[in-house]
Amino acid sequence: MQTLAGRYQLVRRIGVGGMSEVWQGHDRVLDRPVAVKIMAPAVEGTLGEAGVDLIRTEARSAARLAHPNVAGVHDFGTSRGACHDVPYIVMELVDGQTLSTHLRAGPLDWRIAARIGAEVAAALAAAHAEQVVHRDIKPANIMLTPAGAKVLDFGIAAAIGARDPDPDGMVMGAPAYVAPERFEGSPATPAADMFALGTLLYQCLSGRLPWRAETPTGMVRAACNEEPDPLPPIDDLAPEVAALCRLCLNRHPDDRPTALVAALVLAEAVDARVYVPMGGIEPAPMAEWIDAPTGRANPDRRASERRW
Template sequence: MRTLGGRYQLVHRIGWGGMSEVWRGHDQVLDRPVAVKIMAPAVEGTLGEAGVELIRAEARSAARLAHPNVAGVHDFGTSPAPGRRDVPYIVMELVEGQTLGQHLALGRLDWRIGVRICAEVAAALAAAHAEQVVHRDIKPANVMLTPSGAKVLDFGIAAAVGAPEPDPDGPVMGTPAYVAPERFEGCPATPASDMFGLGSLLYHCLAGRVPWTTRSHTELIHAQRYWDPEPLPRVDGLPPEVLDLCFRCLRRDPAERPTALVAALLLAEAVDARVYVPLADIDPATPAWDQGAIDEPTYHRNSGARNHDQWHTRPTEHAPRHAAE
């Protein structure tokens, strides 16, 4: 078996993607199972020494997070690789269970379950944002469902708020269906871009599909920029404030999206759940989104003028309906 850093023994591969692969590993020093994420050779080759150092700094930022809904980051290192630069790797908490993506592959969730999961994801983001850390890749595959609640994975590619990409000319980090539209315009990752991902996640839980369905990533980026999300199917019993929050998270203007703290508290209240949020960092001033909700209510609780199927309209020009995830 391959061993990294003289300490982390790679047991077997448990996941992979275009940017990295994840291994179940064993920490030989502390005698515990871990998850080891190794940068893919194609990605590592584009970073250079500066990029590796940036990833190291990001891993240090993510390692500061201690939250029940965050899979912790334990270590960072580089491992010699034949014929190329040392390959960076990140050692994380190994979380057992099934991902939210695996559950959603079977269809949409009961709204109460979906809202509870998203409340816990929002709580994890609130803790990260309080530490000036953004996740950059909120999606169902990065949410693990465990007996003790949801765990947000992959904070190992998190970044400091406003930090540039390691390779400005390279691809945007993240999964297109969950990436905020401003990220494709070259804007850095911010808490608001994470909130767009949360909105897409909540929408997916409620509808069983992503907010925009298109034939390609190019069409998806265009749809996010110019079209409203597709209407949600009717969800009996869904509180209107949850529906309102979902679509506000998907606003094109980042300033119009709610904070993770507000989202966590609202979603948790909707299902009578408890979440851990950094209350000490609450600003006594009314946030812009809260003021916007007061001035421009999207949904009236007692109004019959709108229902889920009339929530948002979109231009008459429709793209073919194929999910782009």
């Protein structure tokens, strides 16, 4: 059984991604279970020091967020590999299943979808308050646990306003959840995360993506040029939830709500509680941003949002 830094025993592999593996581990010093994210053997030799920097950046981004809806980071280090130092992150071991696993059975009850959306939005509000944009919000990166939703994988997170390392290269993130402006070269902003949240919420409510396309390229083209399909009829769906979903999917980033607004609107719709960074500011009433009886955006919402 492999042990990292003489402390973290790797027990069994529980996840595999494009660049990394996640293992269930055991912290021998504190005698507790942990999750260990380590560079996949297939890529560790090709990235070298850049791979160490990438994993270190992820660890620092997540470690800045002490929030109940973000998987906590305990440690970062490197372990000597065959040819290179292999970076790893030690994280909270989250007990649950990913949202993508749950969605295989079809759409969720709208109240559950709204609660998940509220908790993900609250996590994003905390990240944005720390000037961090996640850039990869999607069902596979949301873990549903008995204590609520947890946002995982800050592997491609960036500082607000940061541009991609290669402006002419591939845009970071899963194409179906990437905001249209990102394909036009715009830097990472909180509004891009909100587009991804809108896509995720739409998928939870309807069981499918907001645009119909056969290929990732077709999905990108549709999101950049077409309006999303209307949500199907959903019994008793709160109009403000439908409105919030629609506004998050707006092609214009300035017309999307903030994560803080989304968290509070969705939580109020299902009478849930979320932890959001208020910064000492008293929030404006929901009615100033979304008209609950009609579910339509308040025409003065931009002025209202500046107060948050």
